Amino acid sequence: MSNPKESQTQGGSFLxxxxxxxxGQLRANIxxxxxxxxxxxxxxxxxVVNHQRWNRVHEQQKLVAAEYEEEAAKISQLQSLxxxxxxxxxxAEVVTALKDRVPRSVLLGEVIxxxxxxxxxxxxxxxxxxxKIVAPAPDPKxxxxxxxxxxxxxxxxxxxxxxxxxxxxxxxxxxxxxxxxAQENNLIADFLSAIKSSPLFGDVELQYIKETTIDKVQxxxxxxxxxxxxxxxxxxVDGTEEYEIGTVDFGIAxxxxxxx
Numbered sequence: 001m002s003n004p005k006e007s008q009t010q011g012g013s014f015l016x017x018x019x020x021x022x023x024g025q026l027r028a029n030i031x032x033x034x035x036x037x038x039x040x041x042x043x044x045x046x047x048v049v050n051h052q053r054w055n056r057v058h059e060q061q062k063l064v065a066a067e068y069e070e071e072a073a074k075i076s077q078l079q080s081l082x083x084x085x086x087x088x089x090x091x092a093e094v095v096t097a098l099k100d101r102v103p104r105s106v107l108l109g110e111v112i113x114x115x116x117x118x119x120x121x122x123x124x125x126x127x128x129x130x131x132k133i134v135a136p137a138p139d140p141k142x143x144x145x146x147x148x149x150x151x152x153x154x155x156x157x158x159x160x161x162x163x164x165x166x167x168x169x170x171x172x173x174x175x176x177x178x179x180x181x182a183q184e185n186n187l188i189a190d191f192l193s194a195i196k197s198s199p200l201f202g203d204v205e206l207q208y209i210k211e212t213t214i215d216k217v218q219x220x221x222x223x224x225x226x227x228x229x230x231x232x233x234x235x236x237v238d239g240t241e242e243y244e245i246g247t248v249d250f251g252i253a254x255x256x257x258x259x260x
Contacts, residue, residue, distance in 0.1 A: 118182060195226055
């Protein structure tokens, strides 16, 4: 008969069973530790990569914020320049409105030049009326402020002074009436036609024509009204020239003066 201990030794290992089991457990622990190390390394690597990306994004955000604030300052400067330009235009409009574009001599000369031979003007009257201008309502969008990426407002704060009252240029309407006499209606028609063709007048209307007797002679008495055009300019009248008075050099008698 064979010994059972000999058969067991031939089919297995000579190491103790606890040693073999402990060695297998050790290998499993080492494998788990290696896997944990790999996973931890992957997590740390992903964190480092994401952190670097976040730093780059943060730096780009700082650059964009700085550029935005710089452009906001430029926009504020452009708005200030635009406001100055508007102020200059408004002042120029006020000066232009106060300046008489059509001198009374040119106005009267244009009327006289339209009078045909045989027609006599007895009365010429010029009346002016100031037009009331309603100030425009403030634009609510203009009160909005430019804000930066950080939420800070660029421009005036709450303590800024209220805008000055806008001075609107005055506007006037001038109405000229002319009364006269003529022996024929055709002369009155010629006068109306000449007035209507003038670049200074508009809304020319014949108010009336009636018969009158002067020194036993029959005449046609009439009245014509016309309005001075808003954009009328004396330079549009034929035969007028713009004359500018130059500088005059004054000197003492007997001494030479420098003239250009």
